[in-house]
Amino acid sequence: MWKLLPLISFALVSVLGTVLAGQDKAVDEAARIAAVTQPTDDFSRSEPYELRPGGAATSFETVNRDAFSHASANMSFERELDFKVGNGIFRKIWVSAPASTASSDGLGPLFNARACQSCHLKDGRGHPPATSEDAGGSMLLRLSVPPQDDAQREALASLRQSVIPEPTYGTQLQDLSIQGHLAEGRLRIEYEEIPVELADGTVVHLRNPTYRVTDLNYGPMNPEVMLSARIAPPMIGLGLLEMIDESDILAGADPDDANGDGISGKPNRVWSEAHGEVRLGRFGWKAGEPTIRQQTAHAFAGDIGLSSDLTPTPAGDCTDRQPDCLAAPNGVDPQYGDLEVAPEMMDLVVFYSRNLAVPARRDLDDPDILAGKRLFYESGCITCHRPKYVTRRDEAHPEQSFQLIWPYTDLLLHDMGEGLADGRPDGNATGREWRTPPLWGIGLTEVVNGHTLFLHDGRARNLLEAILWHGGEAEAARKRIVEMTEAQRDALIAFLNSL
Structure with missing residues (x-):
C-alpha cells in the first residue's frame, strides 16, 4: 500500500480520508469528492492543496523557460525513459x-x-x-x-x-x-x-x-x-483533462x-x-x-x-x-x-503529451492574489472556468489517476459573442462558440514563450485585453470587471498570473 502512495494524490488520501468498513464506499467517496470540489467562499487564505494544481503530478520547476516541459512529478523511474524518448520524437525534425x-x-x-x-x-x-x-x-x-x-x-x-x-x-x-x-x-x-x-x-x-x-x-x-x-x-495537463x-x-x-x-x-x-x-x-x-x-x-x-x-x-x-x-x-x-x-512512435508522443506536468502555483497566500481570487469568483468567471475536479481512477494511467486538480475550465462550449466569433462551425460548435480554455500555467506564458499573447488567435496582448474581448455568455462577468477600480483589476490580474 505505502509503495503505491507516490502514484496517488496525497491530497485525496488526506482530504477524502479512509472509507470505513461497512459503509457504501461508492456513495461515500462520491459525496466526499463533491465536497472537496465545491468552489470556496473563504478568501482569507489559500485552500488545502491549491499549491498543486496538477495534484501529485505537479511540477515545482517554474522559474525558467522549461517550466512547461517537465514530466509528471509522480512518474516512476521506469516510465521516465518513455517520456524522454517521446520528447525526442516531439522535437524530431522531419524531412x-x-x-x-x-x-x-x-x-x-x-x-x-x-x-x-x-x-x-x-x-x-x-x-x-x-x-x-x-x-x-x-x-x-x-x-x-x-x-x-x-x-x-x-x-x-x-x-x-x-x-x-x-x-x-x-x-x-x-x-x-x-x-x-x-x-x-x-x-x-x-x-x-x-x-x-x-x-x-x-x-x-x-x-x-x-x-x-x-x-x-x-x-x-x-x-x-x-x-x-x-x-x-x-x-501542459492534457492527460489530467482526459481523465476527468x-x-x-x-x-x-x-x-x-x-x-x-x-x-x-x-x-x-x-x-x-x-x-x-x-x-x-x-x-x-x-x-x-x-x-x-x-x-x-x-x-x-x-x-x-x-x-x-x-x-x-x-x-x-x-x-x-x-x-x-x-x-x-x-x-x-x-x-x-x-x-x-509507427504506432510505437505515436504511443511515445502521446505518452509525452499526456505527462507534461502542470506547474505549481506561486505566492498564492499573497493578500493581493487572494483579493483577486475573490473578485474572479464573485464576478462569475468560475461559472465557465470551473476551478477543480477529481480525476477518475485508471491503473493504466497512474500519474493522472484519482488526482485533485485545478484547471479552471468546464471543457464546454460557450457563445463568446460577435467580437470573438469566427463564423466557422466545427461539429456541434457554432461560429460564435469556443471551448473554455484551461487557465493553469497562464501566468508563466511570458517566462516560457517570451510573450503575453492570448485567446485563440493571439489578438489579446495581455490578460486584461483577453478579458475585455469576452462577450456573449461572458458579458455580465466582463461588465463587472469593466466597473472595477484599477486596484481591483490589478489584484484580479495578479491572481491570474499566479495560476
Whole structure:
C-alpha cells in the first residue's frame, strides 16, 4: 500500500480520508469528492492543496523557460525513459522522402511545420506572425465550406465529419512545401485598434484582426470559404483533462440555460476514429478532438503531412485538386504497417503529451492574489472556468489517476459573442462558440514563450485585453470587471498570473 502512495494524490488520501468498513464506499467517496470540489467562499487564505494544481503530478520547476516541459512529478523511474524518448520524437525534425533516415522521412509535401515543437515551442503557447514576412509557424488557418449536397449534410448531421473541407485547399492552409512543390498560399493579418473605456476612465485599445489569404498557388478558393485562425495552445495537463470523468463535465452543461443564469455551456460531440463512434470532445479551441491520440494524429497529418494509425493517408491534407501532391514520394514503411509514424512512435508522443506536468502555483497566500481570487469568483468567471475536479481512477494511467486538480475550465462550449466569433462551425460548435480554455500555467506564458499573447488567435496582448474581448455568455462577468477600480483589476490580474 505505502509503495503505491507516490502514484496517488496525497491530497485525496488526506482530504477524502479512509472509507470505513461497512459503509457504501461508492456513495461515500462520491459525496466526499463533491465536497472537496465545491468552489470556496473563504478568501482569507489559500485552500488545502491549491499549491498543486496538477495534484501529485505537479511540477515545482517554474522559474525558467522549461517550466512547461517537465514530466509528471509522480512518474516512476521506469516510465521516465518513455517520456524522454517521446520528447525526442516531439522535437524530431522531419524531412522529405525518400531519405536515408527512414524513420524521419515523409514530410509534406505540403505542411506548416517540420516538428511538433515548432508550433508548441517549449511546450507552450503559440503566437500570430509578428510581421507580414513572418512565417508564423505557431499559427494555423483552418478552412471549411458549408455543405454542398445531401451527402455532406448527412456527414455533418451524423457527426462523422465535423467540417466540410474547402474543395481545393482542404481543412487548413499549408504555407510551406517540400522542394518541387508549391505552398498553398500566405496568411495575411490586418489589425484595427478598438478603444474601450473602463469605468474609471482608463482606455484600453483592443486589436481586431482581419484575415485573408494571398498568393494562392492552386486556384481560387470556394467563395463561401470560412477561415479561422488558431495559435498552438499550451501542452501542459492534457492527460489530467482526459481523465476527468465525462459525467463530471456533462453535469455542468446547460445548453438551454434552464437555470436562467445566462450561461448555456454545451458539450461538443465528435467522431472518434479509434472507437468508431461519437464521443465527447475535449481538446482543441472548439473541443473538436475526443482524445489526445486523435489530436496528435490530426496534427501529424495536417501540420506536418505524416500518416499514422488514425490518419493513414500519407499525403496529409492534400486534396484531389492537388494531383502532384498526392503523387509525391512518401515515407511509408511496411514494417510500420505502411505508415510514416509507427504506432510505437505515436504511443511515445502521446505518452509525452499526456505527462507534461502542470506547474505549481506561486505566492498564492499573497493578500493581493487572494483579493483577486475573490473578485474572479464573485464576478462569475468560475461559472465557465470551473476551478477543480477529481480525476477518475485508471491503473493504466497512474500519474493522472484519482488526482485533485485545478484547471479552471468546464471543457464546454460557450457563445463568446460577435467580437470573438469566427463564423466557422466545427461539429456541434457554432461560429460564435469556443471551448473554455484551461487557465493553469497562464501566468508563466511570458517566462516560457517570451510573450503575453492570448485567446485563440493571439489578438489579446495581455490578460486584461483577453478579458475585455469576452462577450456573449461572458458579458455580465466582463461588465463587472469593466466597473472595477484599477486596484481591483490589478489584484484580479495578479491572481491570474499566479495560476
